[in-house]
Amino acid sequence: MSGERLERWAPRVRAGLERLPERTAKALQDRAARILREVRQATPRSLGDVWRMDTETGRITLRSDHPSVPLIEQGGTAHGSPWLAVPITDAIRDASPGGPRASGERLFTLRAKDGRLFLASRSGGKLELRWRLMERVQVRARPFVGPAVDRARAGLGEDLIEAMRSEVGPG
Numbered sequence: 713m714s715g716e717r718l719e720r721w722a723p724r725v726r727a728g729l730e731r732l733p734e735r736t737a738k739a740l741q742d743r744a745a746r747i748l749r750e751v752r753q754a755t756p757r758s759l760g761d762v763w764r765m766d767t768e769t770g771r772i773t774l775r776s777d778h779p780s781v782p783l784i785e786q787g788g789t790a791h792g793s794p795w796l797a798v799p800i801t802d803a804i805r806d807a808s809p810g811g812p813r814a815s816g817e818r819l820f821t822l823r824a825k826d827g828r829l830f831l832a833s834r835s836g837g838k839l840e841l842r843w844r845l846m847e848r849v850q851v852r853a854r855p856f857v858g859p860a861v862d863r864a865r866a867g868l869g870e871d872l873i874e875a876m877r878s879e880v881g882p883g
Contacts, residue, residue, distance in 0.1 A: 728878075732875070732876060735875040735876075735878075736872055736875055736876075738875075739868075739871045739872055739875050740868075740872075742871075743864055743865075743867075743868050743871065744864075746864045747860055747861055747864040747865075750860035750863060750864060751856065751857055751860045751861075753860075754856035754857075754859070754860055755856060756784060756854070756856070757809070758780075758805075758809055759776075759778050759780060759781065759784070781857075783851050784851065784853075784854050784856070785853065785854070785855050785856065785857050785858065786853055786855075787850075787851055787852050787853030787854075788850075788851060789848050789849070789850055789851070790848060790849050790851055791847070791848045792845075792846065792847050792848060794847065795829070795845040795846065795847065796845070796846050796847070796848070796849055797811055797812045797831060797843040797844070797845060798843060798844045798845075798846055798849060799842070799843055800830075800841050800842060800843060800844060804842055804843070812831050812842065812843050815842075817833050817842065818833060818834075819831040819832065819833050819842060819843070820832060820833070821845070822839075822841070828844065829844070829845035829846075830842070830843065830844055830845065831843040831844075831845060
């Protein structure tokens with residue numbers, strides 16, 4: 713590099729180094745916002761919008777207080793207290809996202825001959841099974857947080873390198 717170019721470049725490098733913490737923080741925040749958007753899009757509808765981004769401590773974290781998030785993400789056994797109401801069909805689930813209490817239907821308990829319990833309703837004299845009552849259910853893992861974080865993290869190094877290059881690179 714010639715002396716003249718070096719004299720022009722050196723002050724630019726110094727100024728760029730002073731801006732670098734701000735640029736890298738912005739790159740990280742942009743990436744965190746992308747993660748939050750992707751996680752919100754991938755979150756099962758039944759959970760609603762339960763995510764928020766906390767930047768107060770200087771760390772960017774995604775948090776949810778919804779009790780079902782770890783169970784859905786990692787899988788496991790859900791226990792009722794004493795019962796879990798499991799919708800019989802997807803249409804029932806979609807029509808009553810808040811469960812049987814929120815459905816507004818007049819439901820009653822029905823025990824089948826084999827001992828299984830149901831919540832049922834009568835419609836025009838016709839008996840309709842709506843919900844199955846179970847003590848526990850096995851929930852398969854349906855990861856949605858981890859994959860979104862992995863996708864967003866994939867290009868983070870390149871973003872930080874580009875921020876450094878644009879601030880202190882030769883040119």
